Amino acid sequence: MGRTSDARQKILGAARSLIEGRGYTALGVAEICKAAGVPKGSFYYFFESKEALALTVVDEHWAAQQRDWAGVLGGDAEPLQRLRRLFEETEAGQRAVQQGCGTVSGCLFGNLTLELSNQTEAVRGRLQEIFDAQVDMVEAVITEARERGDVTVTDTREAAQAVVAQLEGQVMFAKLYNNTRRLSPLWDNCRALLGAPRDVR
Amino acid sequence: MGRTSDARQKILGAARSLIEGRGYTALGVAEICKAAGVPKGSFYYFFESKEALALTVVDEHWAAQQRDWAGVLGGDAEPLQRLRRLFEETEAGQRAVQQGCGTVSGCLFGNLTLELSNQTEAVRGRLQEIFDAQVDMVEAVITEARERGDVTVTDTREAAQAVVAQLEGQVMFAKLYNNTRRLSPLWDNCRALLGAPRDVR
Known part of the structure; x- marks a missing residue:
């Protein structure tokens, strides 16, 4: 439980700084997961879509x-x-x-x-x-x-x-x-x- | 001469409306040329880069x-x-x-x-x-x-x-x-x- 909510927070933190730096449109899910250091599968466990x-x-x-x-x-x-x-x-x-x-x-x-x-x-x-x-x-x-x-x-x-x-x-x-x-x-x-x-x- | 400057204007017009609709970052050169109806080669004849x-x-x-x-x-x-x-x-x-x-x-x-x-x-x-x-x-x-x-x-x-x-x-x-x-x-x-x-x- 602790670890999954960590992954969610890591995705959110990475997305926030990537959006602030480069905007939303050009951003890909793979890139967000890479920056967050979480496997791509976790993304769709927490979020339905970008x-x-x-x-x-x-x-x-x-x-x-x-x-x-x-x-x-x-x-x-x-x-x-x-x-x-x-x-x-x-x-x-x-x-x-x-x-x-x-x-x-x-x-x-x-x-x-x-x-x-x-x-x-x-x-x-x-x-x-x-x-x-x-x-x-x-x-x-x-x-x-x-x-x-x-x-x-x-x-x-x-x-x-x-x-x-x-x-x-x-x-x-x-x-x-x-x-x-x-x-x-x-x-x-x-x-x-x-x-x-x-x-x- | 008339035709090449037409192509340049078509690229500029397409880019302008694509940028207004969806922003710049997510835009690709291929997409701009498709919307402008000009071959991709023309793009780099007129513009060095996006x-x-x-x-x-x-x-x-x-x-x-x-x-x-x-x-x-x-x-x-x-x-x-x-x-x-x-x-x-x-x-x-x-x-x-x-x-x-x-x-x-x-x-x-x-x-x-x-x-x-x-x-x-x-x-x-x-x-x-x-x-x-x-x-x-x-x-x-x-x-x-x-x-x-x-x-x-x-x-x-x-x-x-x-x-x-x-x-x-x-x-x-x-x-x-x-x-x-x-x-x-x-x-x-x-x-x-x-x-x-x-x-x-």
Whole structure:
């Protein structure tokens, strides 16, 4: 039992880093198993298909990220300070990956959105759910900030979508220029998008 | 002469639509030639490698888009009206593709950035140049608007980067949700990012 679940985790870990490095489409099951150091037979014991594996990689990544986001966005601090921390943690996370492997990896969900969304409907549906959940989480904080009079924005849904879009766009450029400093203006951009005064820290 | 340049254009057209549909990595030269209806030998007559082909696809797409952007952003209208027209034309362009083929194709440069930037340095370098040029064009208009007192933003470079990042992020979501209405808030988002009053049309 211990050993089989090891093999599953090894496959997932190898798939995750291969997808981050080279994308999903060009990846073969044999290559994943080789990188994971498990026999090819094990793959189909754990996963029905390469698509099923991709969905599991996405789900596991989101489970971890959702915990992080909930911790940051659900704290006791003032709402805008929590949003600010989300961007600071995002920048710190991308910096840590860059220091570890030399390149900014970007956002797994954004990468897969642009690579895959017109190819596999199952992955597209899952990514839609994840981005909807991200927008929900950000919108909840904006609504709190609005009730306190900290922001002037009227359509909180549209504002949350703009904040998440800004995040994805800037993470894309951090990846392209391999430069996490691209993420430093995120807080100022967010404040502008929400109509929050400059003196809110 | 006419016939050989036909073959080159056929290869470029087929590559462009295959890259838009399925990305670059999984694509083979044989498949491109089959879709283009040209013998495989012709490919290497025109292109040294698949990477050289990708660079040409990127260059041709940028040449056309740069003309469009220059036309819109360089006109006689007030600077913010020109920026607004850029977003309206982007939305109209994505809508036209969706009506033609059923799906929003997104931005070729954004797609390739997230698929490829950590794989081929040549493509990464080209994409960096293109996004730098886009930011230059947007920054020139923001600078004009600032000189007229239409916007309050102080760092015009950072503002232009935020506007292009917002555009890329929202285009990503238009693709993911196959919904061009995701692009409608672009003008309001841009106005907020630039600190332009709501009554600027």
